[in-house]
Amino acid sequence: MDYNSIFEEIKREINLDVKHGKVADYIPELAHVDPNKFGISLKCMDGQSFSMGDADEKFSAQSITKVFSLALAMNHFGQKVWSRMDVEPSGTSFNSLVLLEYEQGIPRNPFINSGALVIADMLVEKLEDPKGEFLEFVRNMTGSRDIDYNYKVANSERDHGFRNRAMANMLKSFGNIKGDVEDVLDFYFHQCSIEMSCKQLADAFMVFSNKGSMLGTKEKIITKQQSQRINALMLTCGFYDEAGEFAFRVGLPGKSGVGGGIAAVYPSEYSVAVWSPRLNKLGNSVLGMKTLELLTTKTGMGIF
Amino acid sequence: MDYNSIFEEIKREINLDVKHGKVADYIPELAHVDPNKFGISLKCMDGQSFSMGDADEKFSAQSITKVFSLALAMNHFGQKVWSRMDVEPSGTSFNSLVLLEYEQGIPRNPFINSGALVIADMLVEKLEDPKGEFLEFVRNMTGSRDIDYNYKVANSERDHGFRNRAMANMLKSFGNIKGDVEDVLDFYFHQCSIEMSCKQLADAFMVFSNKGSMLGTKEKIITKQQSQRINALMLTCGFYDEAGEFAFRVGLPGKSGVGGGIAAVYPSEYSVAVWSPRLNKLGNSVLGMKTLELLTTKTGMGIF
Amino acid sequence: MDYNSIFEEIKREINLDVKHGKVADYIPELAHVDPNKFGISLKCMDGQSFSMGDADEKFSAQSITKVFSLALAMNHFGQKVWSRMDVEPSGTSFNSLVLLEYEQGIPRNPFINSGALVIADMLVEKLEDPKGEFLEFVRNMTGSRDIDYNYKVANSERDHGFRNRAMANMLKSFGNIKGDVEDVLDFYFHQCSIEMSCKQLADAFMVFSNKGSMLGTKEKIITKQQSQRINALMLTCGFYDEAGEFAFRVGLPGKSGVGGGIAAVYPSEYSVAVWSPRLNKLGNSVLGMKTLELLTTKTGMGIF
Amino acid sequence: MDYNSIFEEIKREINLDVKHGKVADYIPELAHVDPNKFGISLKCMDGQSFSMGDADEKFSAQSITKVFSLALAMNHFGQKVWSRMDVEPSGTSFNSLVLLEYEQGIPRNPFINSGALVIADMLVEKLEDPKGEFLEFVRNMTGSRDIDYNYKVANSERDHGFRNRAMANMLKSFGNIKGDVEDVLDFYFHQCSIEMSCKQLADAFMVFSNKGSMLGTKEKIITKQQSQRINALMLTCGFYDEAGEFAFRVGLPGKSGVGGGIAAVYPSEYSVAVWSPRLNKLGNSVLGMKTLELLTTKTGMGIF
The missing domain is CATH 3.40.710.10 (DD-peptidase/beta-lactamase superfamily)
Structure with missing residues (x-):
């Protein structure tokens, strides 16, 4: 799949100029981030990576x-x-x-x-x-x-x-x-x-897409069953009081953080991480959720 | 996949003689059911059906x-x-x-x-x-x-x-x-x-496995997106206060009823319904959950 | 005690022109009342009655x-x-x-x-x-x-x-x-x-001031102990989520209704009822509470 | 009133041999107290004091x-x-x-x-x-x-x-x-x-019976209105989730502590403190409550 052009399409559609949401400010350190940052990185089972925007810039991973x-x-x-x-x-x-x-x-x-x-x-x-x-x-x-x-x-x-x-x-x-x-x-x-970039988060979450093992080294981090269960937990509990909304709109297991990041996995297909610091009232990245919704809609891929 | 022999294995393992749980009795009409009933029916995308036990006997579908x-x-x-x-x-x-x-x-x-x-x-x-x-x-x-x-x-x-x-x-x-x-x-x-058998429930739920359309006639009952969203809802909300447990152990979208039935789907693979009237304290069929857990474990198939 | 002149003082102080609060309107029938109505009636153990304003006009007693x-x-x-x-x-x-x-x-x-x-x-x-x-x-x-x-x-x-x-x-x-x-x-x-006037409510509540018996006929309606317990209940539970506020500011057992009435008793001293239809957000008469607060403050009498 | 003989009567009736309730044990230090301790002390407006049992022994006043x-x-x-x-x-x-x-x-x-x-x-x-x-x-x-x-x-x-x-x-x-x-x-x-005896608690609470001032020295500790309000608060909120029960059965403003003490006041009449370490499930002294219920029942005195 040509994720690069899908990313470009998404970027046009989500309209980065619309500035809904608010950067987390309950810690001064988090409030300093540039709210206009936007990055996405996706890693496939074949080892290929696709990135756009500030995908290599590290941010506060927080609840992820x-x-x-x-x-x-x-x-x-x-x-x-x-x-x-x-x-x-x-x-x-x-x-x-x-x-x-x-x-x-x-x-x-x-x-x-x-x-x-x-x-x-x-x-x-x-x-x-x-x-x-x-x-x-x-x-x-x-x-x-x-x-x-x-x-x-x-x-x-x-x-x-x-x-x-x-x-x-x-x-x-x-x-x-x-x-x-x-x-x-x-x-x-x-x-x-801990601070990580979208690229690093996508790399790390590949383990949950790859049934518990590292993609390259095949090192087993957790068992296949544990990996499946973590995915089940991400799907039902990964987004505070918006887990249902995320499952409903995006349809992937994932986890968000108040730093504006979201990491998600399509089991046996890919892992993906997106970053945009503006949060909705429930503490999840506005553009992050929108981006992932467009990703699964446009690719027609999703666990449901 | 040879579902018939998997069903036989499951039947041996769940040990139907163990009688945990209690038939719903808040309505006299539901309390009359034979607690030892047990049936399962699975329908594949290729139209094949596999059934065991009381799969053709109708029971109260209730919340399903x-x-x-x-x-x-x-x-x-x-x-x-x-x-x-x-x-x-x-x-x-x-x-x-x-x-x-x-x-x-x-x-x-x-x-x-x-x-x-x-x-x-x-x-x-x-x-x-x-x-x-x-x-x-x-x-x-x-x-x-x-x-x-x-x-x-x-x-x-x-x-x-x-x-x-x-x-x-x-x-x-x-x-x-x-x-x-x-x-x-x-x-x-x-x-x-409404009363339906496991066989009938598996037939009906095939629509949610098949992206919203009837398998044979290809009649579109709901859109693909609606079907995906119903699956997402079943996964996050289909089992009262045990939705997480079901996602964790079984890993399929599904819906239970106090009649002892559970219908579930593996999108693009199969639909399945199981019936055993004894319920756990949270109102879900004890053997029904166990059966589906064994099904996804043994087949190694599941959305996570 | 010269309750008539105390009533006059109170009337001047509460400033009837200030129109805080809102008539109950969840039933159309209650919404028709004139919000400016104001009455008070107090009955002493010696049988004397003191009244002011619309004390003889009946209104919806509701929760009283x-x-x-x-x-x-x-x-x-x-x-x-x-x-x-x-x-x-x-x-x-x-x-x-x-x-x-x-x-x-x-x-x-x-x-x-x-x-x-x-x-x-x-x-x-x-x-x-x-x-x-x-x-x-x-x-x-x-x-x-x-x-x-x-x-x-x-x-x-x-x-x-x-x-x-x-x-x-x-x-x-x-x-x-x-x-x-x-x-x-x-x-x-x-x-x-039921519709009653302030005068009638004060008459009826005299039973709770008089240890369970009618003042004139001495007819025993309830036992002394029952009367005391009803008073205790009025004090702790008589004003929805403002019982503490009423005890704190007024210091008498009482009961309010969304018709704008409040009936209260000073055990062994008097019973009193007041009516003003405008309610605060917690459903109690704004001027009714103010009036009774001034009454116990000015007379220096109260159970605490 | 002959409180000494009333105390004797109460002592006979409450039957100190019955050992309902349990000493607070969430702090080791509190658990060491002798559960059979029992004391009461009452102080009248005329300065007279009446005591019985372990009225001079100090105990942990806690929430009092x-x-x-x-x-x-x-x-x-x-x-x-x-x-x-x-x-x-x-x-x-x-x-x-x-x-x-x-x-x-x-x-x-x-x-x-x-x-x-x-x-x-x-x-x-x-x-x-x-x-x-x-x-x-x-x-x-x-x-x-x-x-x-x-x-x-x-x-x-x-x-x-x-x-x-x-x-x-x-x-x-x-x-x-x-x-x-x-x-x-x-x-x-x-x-x-802080540790105080029943006698000391009765002395201290006299201020709330005496409209905010010390009985002997007439020193004003708080204003009359503040004293009344504290009494109102004790009545509505003084016994955790049993304030209503205490008002209902005893009919006096009071405050309990998990050390087994209860101090209460009859405004303008007396202050009283009782101590018995065994607590009911809601954290109030079993015999303390019973004792005060008998006191107001036998004397026929109470604010309601």
């Missing part, structure tokens, strides 16, 4: 990293992950404490903040050097050493992340965080601060 | 019919359907009034009862003979005249369906039911009472 | 009648009333279904609509001629035959009271309404439609 | 201290207190985060933990030596220097109070805590750790 931490946790803990959280869509906004209280400290899924905090706790408990090993894991999946934490962003989250601190203490009160709350938050804030 | 009423409504109203309801998973049990109140009368999706009632209202308003035309629609999709309402079940729902009556009045109070509440409930209770 | 139906139910059922509802403030708006669902059909108290519907069910089940006997009960407490239902208002509620119908069906689904839902609603809508 | 911190805050901030919290009953359990999220960081009242934390924040911000000045305030109201913090209990709360830490961070995320979260928690945990 929850897919990586889940993969690492499944790798280490297997099915045990699910004794501490569920796999159901949340039906309320991503940082809601309501459901958490109602369900006695069991997060609905690993992609809402409470679930990601429990995953963080598991990794902090298990790994000798949690931050170091997590970074290595992401670098390895991506096949690139040029990925790192943004310590300014992580520190900014530490100083202003009261809602996440509330959530972590709540989980602790229910016994679903075992370690020290501040240690878990420290890992989590660093995890979210 | 919500997929048919949605298809009929999309057919008549197109995108307008979505001005009166959302496409998001509900995150609470299927008959909850809480979310409905919180979201001011806008149902989360067309597969929870409140959403299905709004769909019913649309059809009652639009169609000259709602019950007659809906039955014709289902018969046509199935390619069989041998499908009918069970009036005893419908009347039983009418006399005991207080929760649905509460929901319908609530929707009316928010202005999201236009017609007479009792007329809408009458249609809805009849819709749910 | 919940105190009468509770008294009649306590009279007939004693402590058994509390096996079907609680005595706690609700913490959400008066017609919320959320709490009802969360608490499995047990209303928080008899003054929210769900609780009043259960009371209505008890009376409908127990009394031979529920509407007739209830009217007699109110007439007797008031010492006046000149009190009646407003059938137009009752019918208007029947035709538009979808939220109450939702609530009643919900209660029925939990088994906390025994009778026919429409019979219970018919009683409830008539109960709420 | 919220009345003192509110009084001190009203003293310093007057009406401004109410710009940061409401005066309504909460309708859910005392440490619920649900309502707090729903109401955007505005606590329902100053007696649930979230409200008390906002009060703590106000005092920490305003006072030069918050812990020192608060202790002086309580000692002064009580007329006794023999009152102090229990630092072990305060430290235990600091190390295990994850739910309160969650709440405080949540309030901070909504901007309704201005100071440092840990500073506010430090003050709050110390405040709750």
